[in-house]
Amino acid sequence: MLTVWGRRSSFNLQKVMWLVDELGVGHRHIELGGRFGGLDAPEFRAMNPHGRVPVIDDGGTIVWESHAILRYLAATYGRGSFWSDDAAMRSQSDRWMDWAQTALQPDFLIGVFWGFYRTPEPQRNWPAIKERIAKTARRVQLLDRWLADRPFMLGDALTLADIPIGAHLYRYFNLEIERPAVPNVEAWYRRLQERPAYRAHVMIPFGELAGRLDP
Numbered sequence: 196m197l198t199v200w201g202r203r204s205s206f207n208l209q210k211v212m213w214l215v216d217e218l219g220v221g222h223r224h225i226e227l228g229g230r231f232g233g234l235d236a237p238e239f240r241a242m243n244p245h246g247r248v249p250v251i252d253d254g255g256t257i258v259w260e261s262h263a264i265l266r267y268l269a270a271t272y273g274r275g276s277f278w279s280d281d282a283a284m285r286s287q288s289d290r291w292m293d294w295a296q297t298a299l300q301p302d303f304l305i306g307v308f309w310g311f312y313r314t315p316e317p318q319r320n321w322p323a324i325k326e327r328i329a330k331t332a333r334r335v336q337l338l339d340r341w342l343a344d345r346p347f348m349l350g351d352a353l354t355l356a357d358i359p360i361g362a363h364l365y366r367y368f369n370l371e372i373e374r375p376a377v378p379n380v381e382a383w384y385r386r387l388q389e390r391p392a393y394r395a396h397v398m399i400p401f402g403e404l405a406g407r408l409d410p
């Protein structure tokens with residue numbers, strides 16, 4: 196039996212739960228971290244020395260780091276759909292997953308979501324926030340060009356390439372910030388919202404995180 200630990204409000208947990216649901220893997224989910232605590236418990240630290248969520252235990256195989264978990268789940272339960280044995284094919288998802296974590300995430304999730312939404316108003320650094328909003332806009336415009344002739348990131352079907360970027364969209368489109376017109380990204384976001392797994396695990400209202408710099 197697969198067990199997944201992490202609070203439902205965690206962006207990194209949401210990606211994992213979205214894929215678990217897309218794959219239809221039976222599982223048990225345990226809320227942990229944030230107001231649920233438990234990150235410093237010795238038994239949790241024994242699984243993840245960093246004390247962070249998400250973590251999975253799949254019949255004794257323990258994995259932490261959300262993208263490592265996505266790849267493990269895809270390779271184990273999604274061969275032929277979310278996982279290819281061909282390295283060149285896999286690299287197509289890999290590059291967008293890595294781009295999401297190393298480029299989009301610092302600009303949007305850290306710079307805008309944390310810098311603006313999660314920071315109490317008196318502490319906000321507006322020049323830095325504005326710069327990150329503008330950088331995020333340029334990244335989303337690049338996505339808009341990429342998505343001009345494909346319904347999902349790699350073509351006709353949802354793949355791992357959609358998950359980390361797609362998980363950002365709910366927050367991006369629900370913050371009170373300036374956004375450029377990005378019709379192709381908006382159409383992709385609508386397609387993701389048609390998926391029950393996306394609605395169940397990514398479209399989680401995040402009001403409890405407003406103005407809170409603690410996890």
Ligand SMILES: N[C@@H](CCC(=O)N[C@@H](CS)C(=O)NCC(=O)O)C(=O)O
Pocket residue numbers: 202205206207208227228229230234246247248249259260261262410
């Ligand atoms: N790079 C890690 C980041 C893990 C991480 O920072 N998780 C956050 C939640 S999104 C966390 O555990 N925060 C502490 C808490 O929830 O109490 C990953 O992708 O899994």
